[in-house]
Amino acid sequence: MNTTIEVDDLVKKIVARVASELAREEAKPPTSVNQIVEAAVKAQRAWQWDFNLESRTRVISALKSKLLPHAEELAKIARDDTNMGRLDDKILKKKLAITKTPGPEYFTTRAISGDNGLILEELAPFGLIASITPSTNPVATVINNTICMLSGGNGVVFSPHPGALRCTFKTIDLIRGILAEEGAPVEVVSTLSDASLDSLKELMSHPDIKLISATGGPGVVRAALSSGKPAIGAGPGNPPVLVDETAHLEKAAKDVIAGASFDNNLPCIAEKELIAVNCIADELKDLMCHNGAYELKDRSKIDALVDLVLTKDHKIKKDMVGKDACVYLEKLGITPPPNVRLILVECDERHPFVQEELMMPILAMVRVADFKEGLAMAKRVEHGFRHSAIIHSTNIDNMSDMAKVMETSMFVKNAPSFASIGVGGDCPTAFTIGTTTGDGPTTPLSFCRLRRCVLHGAFRIV
Ligand code: NAD
Structure with a gap:
């Protein structure tokens, strides 16, 4: 009978619809601060432990070479999004951030040997970093921070400026696409899904955030420095x-x-x-x-x-x-x-x-x-x-x-x-200049912790 067939079809359609909605729900990127941080922490651990220096260097070089052709496109979006600045200079800033940000090659190990053995001092990642970006260099700061922070084995969650959302998200999308192509964990570079102060506060106080990099005016630098966490305060100037x-x-x-x-x-x-x-x-x-x-x-x-x-x-x-x-x-x-x-x-x-x-x-x-x-x-x-x-x-x-x-x-x-x-x-380029905290123009070293490794009683050769 026709009615039975119609009911069957309807049930099938409803089941299919519910299944597809559920699948889409699962595929949605995480939006709560907690979910974003959880995914980013997992990715950071994989990046730190599963990617040796050679793989890390390969991924960073791919980031640089694959981002470069997008310099003009990103500059145009940034110009339209913020309604500030000059297009030709914006293109130059993107190219600068891509080509002149130092990478893993910037690290050296300091060794001290004495009568009692050998001491190695090396830089290790902080872990997951919260990076707050300004409206004045939104794209260049994301690129510059990503290269520096990833070079040391860190992960990063960006907090976009409310006046530069489109260009910030686009830059992060491109970076994540390249990470995926290179087999690196994409969530190692993440972003808050909105630019509200409440989300930013939640991010800064999250226990899995180990360092805050605040690039902007006095308000954000004050907020970062009063968070109780290690922070790089890249504040205002009047040169x-x-x-x-x-x-x-x-x-x-x-x-x-x-x-x-x-x-x-x-x-x-x-x-x-x-x-x-x-x-x-x-x-x-x-x-x-x-x-x-x-x-x-x-x-x-x-x-x-x-x-x-x-x-x-x-x-x-x-x-x-x-x-x-x-x-x-x-x-x-x-x-x-x-x-x-x-x-x-x-x-x-x-x-x-x-x-x-x-x-x-x-x-x-x-x-x-x-x-x-x-x-x-x-x-x-x-x-x-x-x-x-x-x-x-x-x-x-x-x-x-x-x-x-x-x-x-x-x-x-x-x-x-x-x-x-x-x-x-x-000189290398820096779009986060740690003025308030004295870090100066940041490099991959700025986002790492110094660790001392002591070997007692051996490896002093003479
Ligand atoms: P801004 O201070 O308006 O915004 C920067 C970021 O801070 C944004 O993401 C914003 O949401 C957040 N923010 C603002 N007030 C906050 C508060 N009270 N608590 C928490 N978060 C807050 O900066 P802007 O106007 O986009 O950028 C220009 C300023 O940034 C200038 O003062 C410039 O000198 C400075 N800047 C410094 C550096 C550096 O490296 N030292 C680099 C670029 C820009």
Whole structure:
């Protein structure tokens, strides 16, 4: 009878539907913090114990070579997602993170031998790391941290920035795809599925998280340092660039513009205020205006720019961060000159453009009588962040004095600030610079624990 067949079909359909729903449910990636951490811990143990140095090196090289063709795609997504920065510079940052982040080759073993035997000091993984990433370099930080952390045998759970979710998830998806292709446990690189502060707090306090790497503003660094866990605090900066009367002025002008306008001034290392010795200040300004800077002179326009980018209590307006220079000029009713990269504003030390970390291609310039006065000012306006400072000078004593007095993690002489992360320079790159905690530019070593292994009474050869 027809009715029986129909009921049978219906039952079969319901059973099939329920089975498929259950299968999909099982296939869903874990979403609770606890599930994510559990899976990541398992993967980290496999990565630490089952992947020897040779396999680890193979996987890291595959990550580098297979991510490189995606640099432009990731840069475009990051630009659209955050609505900040410059596409060409973003592509460069991705390439930098992929090609210049050091890998397992960075490790060395220290050996001490004496009358009583041999001591080996080696670096071992912390285990599972929570990494909190900023909106200003979301993709480059994920790539740089992944290579460094995995090189030492660690696993990582990222906490994405709420304003950079799409590009962060896309980068992590690509990384996990490559890990799967290479036979490595994919959950060794994991991410929270949302960017809420509650999830982040739960992650940081999870007993299986052994180290916190916090890259961002003062809030997140404070949160990481008060977690009671070991932490790398990569906090804010306000890097001054000082140009003295002995500098090669044309080069200094070009370098300051290149550094201060790089990715529209988003990087924490970028020149945030210019301190110029009075006798060269006018010439320096002229040279800058011939090389991509626009000087805003009209006082009422400067006040309008302050109102445009800062709140009444002089905090930055987040939606004004990292735009192209022409965007600010147009909003002020000024037709931007072609190829303008940077807006130059002469002001005094107390001006908020000097005091605040703007992260916009707007550079305040302050005059000083001489190098000594300039150095004292540079020290004050850096606010003790110990982040970055730059000098243009050919006076060795001035360069040396500034390096000592500033006590910053990065100090660049006669180059744009980005030389400190390897652009046009020889050093490795770092997108997590442990400024608050003193780790400095991080490398695979930064995410490891030092362990001493003592062999008593043997292996001293002579
Ligand atoms: P941000 O502080 O707004 O966000 C960074 C991360 O911290 C985000 O994931 C956010 O969700 C989280 N967060 C913010 N406040 C928090 C709190 N109170 N508790 C817990 N988590 C919190 O940073 P941003 O605006 O995206 O990035 C710019 C800042 O980061 C600048 O100050 C810049 O100098 C700094 N930065 C530093 C480095 C470095 O290596 N030292 C590198 C890049 C950026």
